[in-house]
Amino acid sequence: MKRLLLAAICLAAGSLGTTYAQRYTVRGTVPASENGKMVYMSTYEQQEPLDSAVVRDGKFEFTREDRGIRRLELGRKYYANLIAEPGTITVDLSDPKLVGGTPLNDSIAWFNGQKTSINKEFDRIQRDSTLTAEEKRARGKELDSRYERMTRASFQANRDNWFGGFVFWDSAFGMNTAEFWACYDAVGEEIREFAPLKHIKKYKEAMQATEAGKKFVDFEGVDSTGRKVKLSDYVGKGKYVLVDFWASWCGPCRQETPIVARAYEKYKDKGLEVLGLFVWDRPKNLGKAVRELKITWPQLIDSNGVAGKLYGVQGIPHIMLIGPDGTILARQLRGPRIEEELARQIN
Secondary structure, eight states: OHHHHHHHHHHHHTTOOOSSOEEEEEEEEOOGGGTTOEEEEEOSSOSSOSEEEEOBTTEEEEEEEEOEEEEEEETTTEEEEEEEOSEEEEEETTOTTOEESSHHHHHHHHHHHHHHHHHHHHHHHHHOTTSOHHHHHHHHHHHHHHHHHHHHHHHHHTTTSHHHHHHHHHHHTTSOHHHHHHHHHHSOHHHHTOHHHHHHHHHHHHHHHTSTTSBOOOOEEEOTTSOEEEGGGTSSSSSEEEEEEEOTTOHHHHHHHHHHHHHHHHHGGGTEEEEEEEOSSOGGGHHHHHHHHTOOSOEEEOTTSOHHHHHTOOSSOEEEEEOTTSBEEEOSOOTHHHHHHHHHHOO
16 A cells, blocks of 8 residues: 555656746645744745745745745744645645645655654654564664665655655765765756755765775864864874764763773773764863763864864764774774774774
8 A cells, every 4th residue: 555655656746857947836824823924935055035925814825936945934933845846835834744735745745744654653662661672673673664665766756856856855864975876866957956965965975085994084173171183193193093973962972982981991902092072062061071971081172163074974973993004994883883893803
């Protein structure tokens, strides 16, 4: 049943790719409490709104001629994404999933609905006290596979239109570099010029330039005393170095700290060093976090905010292992993989 539904949606959306602006109308609803306020339409390429409409009797309307992915916003609470395409597009800003009325927007609504269903099922599984940890992991993997199949099929059937572009954008951050470039090469120039994808593309290029087998890229920050230091002051000096991108506010980063500490204790006499790379945080938060977590290794504060961009880091914790000669050996190490990689590299 799900397969037939997906096929029908992909068939409906797959033949609508065009390269010119077309007239469309957006008819939206929002709670009547918002009467008199403005709904703004914008693109992701521009910070300034393209258009605005006043809410009257809980309704608003736009009529325009353009194309691409558009965002509607009324304050921070009400928003939705839609595809500008011919016809009358319906939107309920109370629920971003309730976008439809035209083939590509019906496809977005279906896609978002499936994502919500998968996420709810995942949460239900995690709360189910009758399941073992192994059963939860197995069912979680099944849901991941379901989401991947849905995403892949939706993209493959819609590479020539903005629904395919929406699916690509929605999934791009989670793709490895090979997957990203395969999808990027498959879409048209108009979608490649979509600003959020161009932003992600820069991160993927940086990640590719610093993947395993490449030399580390140097940059300057400060240490815990405020003294200017470089990454090269710590790596490429004849020892293995675990570089841990982290922040004080990051719960998963804190969970990784004792794992890193155990690995350090086990391998420090075999040539291992650890370097904390304090990113996306205020320098003043470092000292308290170091004391709370009982961290004993040096810290490099990314005071210029360049480390994540240079290495294509899209989320933390992000732990990488650099070899004695400065070659990056592994990235995105978490949990047991840290010690597994160290055991593989350090004899």
